[in-house]
Amino acid sequence: MNLDDALNLFTAGLVSIGGGGLVVFALSSWLGKVWAGRILREETHQLSVQLETTKRDLDVFKEKAIRFQNDKIITYREITEIVAKLLAIMDREIGNSPVWQPIDGPLNEFNEQRLKLYGYLAMVAPQAVMDAHDDLIDHLLLTAIGEADYKWSEVREKVLFLLNVIREDIGIAKGPIVYKGKL
Template sequence: MAWEDAFKIIAAMITSIGAGGALVLALSTWLGKLWPQRILENEKHQLASELEKTKRELDIVKETTLRFQNDKLNTYRAAIEVIARILAALDAHESGRLPPTEAGARFDEFNEQRIRVYGYLAMIAPQDVMDAQDKLIDNLLLVANGNAKYEWEKVRENALALLNAVRIDVGIDKSPISYNGAL
């Protein structure tokens, strides 16, 4: 065998291996692109599904939180309305504009409503709000029962303490409000 024949055989082997290798390389490259693409699409689909589920859960949490905050504000409004009504009655009685019989009827109404308000507040309010409400209501009960003198400054101080505790609880503002009027 001559060198020329040996080179032809070697060249034929390299060519056949090269063609098969090129075919294997081409298929490997194609599969190497196809599989990651399919895996990526599958992962994208799973992530999109999980993201959608998380969004729905967040919407439920948001809706529940907003509903709770709205209920809390409505309860605080109801409490303030009850307190405002008895304060107006006490002011009217102290100034002689409200006869004792009508003042008694307003006190009876207040007494019923304060118990209801206490129950509502107990369901939603933190202890700071409850303490401020207790202090104000105790003062009003003492005055209404004739066991304490009606002092507007003290009532206003207790009412502002309650309002400031409510403001902190609902997140309106952490800084306290104060009365800066002349009376």
């Protein structure tokens, strides 16, 4: 065997090994892609199931939290109504209110309702709403006991101010509501 024969034999061996290696490499690459696709689909499915389970759990938690919050508000409202009724009775019977002497009739009803309203507002309203409410109610109380004159334009202005502060608090204020009538 001469050098050319040995070189040809060596080259033929390399070519045959390289060709087989190329076939093996191509098949292993294809098989790897198939396995990767299956694994990815399985992982995606598992993540989708986990995500759906988590979403359901969050929805249940949210519903429980909302129900709990609503139950608290209902309870607090009941407490407020009881306390308001008691304070109205005390104002009517004892007359220790800083605003008026013992009261009865429509003024007593107004007094009880304002006490309830104050409690309800205090549970949810920001200070700006409370301030506007206080301004209106104080004006109405002073008017009721004769220490302020009743002027519809002043009452309307205070009511509109309260409503505009409420609109701002709940996020629907696109500018203030203004009275454009003639009275």
